[in-house]
Amino acid sequence: MNCQSCLTLLQDRLDGLTVDHVIEEHLRGCPECRAIHASATRLQEGLRRLPPPTPPRDLAPAIVASVLTDARARRRRRFVAALAVAAAVLLAVGISLLWPVTTQAPVDPQPPAPLAQGPGERVPDANLRQSVAEVGSAVVSLTNRTAEETVEQARVLLPVVTGPGLDELLMDQTFDAPALPFNEAGQAISASLEPVTSSAVRAVGLFLRDLPPVEAQAKPGL
Amino acid sequence: MLADDATLVRRCLGEDADAVRALVERFQGDVFGLCVRLLRHRQDAEDVAQEVFLRVFRSLRRWDASRPLKPWVMGITVNRCRTWMARRPRRPEPVDYLQDTLPGPAPDDSAELVAGIQAALGELRLEYRTVFVMFHEQGLPYEDIALALDRPVGTVKTWLHRARVEMLEHLRRQGLVPHEKAGTEAPPSRGNRP
Numbered sequence: 001m002n003c004q005s006c007l008t009l010l011q012d013r014l015d016g017l018t019v020d021h022v023i024e025e026h027l028r029g030c031p032e033c034r035a036i037h038a039s040a041t042r043l044q045e046g047l048r049r050l051p052p053p054t055p056p057r058d059l060a061p062a063i064v065a066s067v068l069t070d071a072r073a074r075r076r077r078r079f080v081a082a083l084a085v086a087a088a089v090l091l092a093v094g095i096s097l098l099w100p101v102t103t104q105a106p107v108d109p110q111p112p113a114p115l116a117q118g119p120g121e122r123v124p125d126a127n128l129r130q131s132v133a134e135v136g137s138a139v140v141s142l143t144n145r146t147a148e149e150t151v152e153q154a155r156v157l158l159p160v161v162t163g164p165g166l167d168e169l170l171m172d173q174t175f176d177a178p179a180l181p182f183n184e185a186g187q188a189i190s191a192s193l194e195p196v197t198s199s200a201v202r203a204v205g206l207f208l209r210d211l212p213p214v215e216a217q218a219k220p221g222l
Numbered sequence: 223m224l225a226d227d228a229t230l231v232r233r234c235l236g237e238d239a240d241a242v243r244a245l246v247e248r249f250q251g252d253v254f255g256l257c258v259r260l261l262r263h264r265q266d267a268e269d270v271a272q273e274v275f276l277r278v279f280r281s282l283r284r285w286d287a288s289r290p291l292k293p294w295v296m297g298i299t300v301n302r303c304r305t306w307m308a309r310r311p312r313r314p315e316p317v318d319y320l321q322d323t324l325p326g327p328a329p330d331d332s333a334e335l336v337a338g339i340q341a342a343l344g345e346l347r348l349e350y351r352t353v354f355v356m357f358h359e360q361g362l363p364y365e366d367i368a369l370a371l372d373r374p375v376g377t378v379k380t381w382l383h384r385a386r387v388e389m390l391e392h393l394r395r396q397g398l399v400p401h402e403k404a405g406t407e408a409p410p411s412r413g414n415r416p
Binding site for chain 1: 237239242243246247250251254255258259264267268271272275276279280332335336338339340358359383386389390393394398399400
């Protein structure tokens with residue numbers, strides 16, 4: 001056995017294990033380990049005689065009183081917090097119930113002016129649904145009129161365009177003969193305007209979709 | 223033991239005053255004792271002990287019933303002492319050892335030895351002092367100390383062994399442990415010193 005092993009066993013001894021018979025021979029031959037062993041013995045003796053700190057007599061009652069007071073105060077705080085949460089929830093529910101009534105648009109006795117009114121068109125009845133439908137019809141009619149005007153302008157412009165063989169075509173053909181290229185031009189212009197009209201129709205459709213559902217009515221142009 | 227702890231805790235959570243008193247009386251000695259050893263000031267130890275129990279009862283719902291109650295309480299004690307020491311300004315702490323009386327008739331130098339041990343304890347660094355007190359004065363096994371301090375058992379053993387070495391060295395410097403007399407020296411040792 002060497003000193004390191006002896007010191008390890010002395011630690012076990014301080015842990016409460018019985019090791020003296022194992023290290024006895026080494027201690028006989030090693031004064032340093034012998035001194036450490038003696039010190040460990042004194043330490044154990046002193047620890048046995050070391051009195052533990054004693055709490056004052058009134059410490060336990062004081063602690064119990066403060067613990068119970070603290071528990072009561074926390075219980076009260078939890079109750080108040082629960083009341084506050086319940087009040088907040090009730091307030092939120094109340095606001096959500098009242099909100100649709102307070103924010104509904106008042107019924108306007110005056111009918112809204114139509115966006116586009118041509119000759120002979122009837123003024124629509126004064127309610128929101130009819131107004132929206134009228135808006136949709138007006139957008140569609142405006143778009144169609146724009147397309148027709150564009151086609152008319154194209155018909156005026158087309159005779160100015162010259163090209164190889166076109167003069168001969170115009171000289172040799174009757175009035176009806178150029179209707180074919182005019183029709184094709186009109187169709188081309190209508191096709192080019194189709195994204196505009198379809199976008200307008202989509203926009204009106206999205207607007208109508210967000211409104212509360214009503215009985216379906218057949219509406220021309222939508 | 224665990225069942226007893228669980229029953230006591232359950233009653234304490236129901237704010238049973240008798241259960242609260244029983245829990246305080248069960249642990250106040252160890253809690254106060256550890257506070258005195260760590261803080262080296264009786265008045266501070268009383269204040270911190272009160273804080274410890276307040277914290278224990280506030281946290282009682284978080285106690286894991288599958289583990290013993292005492293290491294959990296002692297862990298809170300160590301943490302509160304650490305917090306207190308970090309907050310308080312450093313000042314000399316002459317612990318009033320007169321209040322701690324020796325049990326029964328003592329040999330001539332026992333009082334001096336006990337005083338020497340208490341002084342040596344005060345010289346230890348906090349971790350070493352904590353494990354030394356919990357093992358030697360409060361009788362907690364390594365596993366419970368490891369639980370209380372949230373450290374591996376190996377670390378606890380290392381700290382305790384180093385604490386003992388420093389204690390022994392301190393006692394030898396004070397002349398409280400026997401020295402090898404001159405003329406009786408043995409051949410030099412072949413092993414390592416601690």
